[in-house]
Amino acid sequence: MKAIFLGPPGAGKGTQAKMLAADQSVPHISTGDMLREAVAKKTPTGLKAKSYMDAGELVPNDVIIAVVLERLQADDCKRGYLLDGFPRSIEQAKALDGKNQSPDVVVYFDVDEETVVERLSKRRTCKRCGAIYHLTYMPPKQEGKCDKCGGELFHRSDDQPEAIRERLRVYRKETAELVDYYRGAGVLTEIPASGDVEEIHQGVVKALGLGGESDS
Numbered sequence: 001m002k003a004i005f006l007g008p009p010g011a012g013k014g015t016q017a018k019m020l021a022a023d024q025s026v027p028h029i030s031t032g033d034m035l036r037e038a039v040a041k042k043t044p045t046g047l048k049a050k051s052y053m054d055a056g057e058l059v060p061n062d063v064i065i066a067v068v069l070e071r072l073q074a075d076d077c078k079r080g081y082l083l084d085g086f087p088r089s090i091e092q093a094k095a096l097d098g099k100n101q102s103p104d105v106v107v108y109f110d111v112d113e114e115t116v117v118e119r120l121s122k123r124r125t126c127k128r129c130g131a132i133y134h135l136t137y138m139p140p141k142q143e144g145k146c147d148k149c150g151g152e153l154f155h156r157s158d159d160q161p162e163a164i165r166e167r168l169r170v171y172r173k174e175t176a177e178l179v180d181y182y183r184g185a186g187v188l189t190e191i192p193a194s195g196d197v198e199e200i201h202q203g204v205v206k207a208l209g210l211g212g213e214s215d216s
Contacts, residue, residue, distance in 0.1 A: 001208070004103045010120040089178060108189070
């Protein structure tokens, strides 16, 4: 199973990808994870990406594509994978197609703007270890303190309501053509993503035709 999860920030695609990857024993791969892994392993593309990251610059599209394609050659991807956060453009999608990595299915998480703002504006992040909490769905045991390391929790600037709305505007502009691209290829399936985690998970399982195989 080669699957791509698409959706705006706060749609829950990362959470769902982790759940499904564990159930199906395939890797959940996000763009951020790939970049960090490539840098840590000092691969040629990882070193190239690091030079931009160290300078505080955006990693160029061709380098991102190279990092992704490099990651997909790893042994753990032979049975399939779940891509989260990539591709973000038609160019990136065509790069996958050109390397025989076309997805079997693309799941688009459809969620309204107000739900996204509510979800993300209540996130809190640990300053020390980076763990993420949610004031409604996954609150810390002690207010303002990380359960894992005791670090201080803070409200990230990009999780402020106006910043979230701007992120959504950028996302819609970037990905509108991509959704149409995969719809035209006959591999796109859309699921409502405004419910709770388990409801969305059942929608994903149904969309992928997994039946009861991924129940846990």
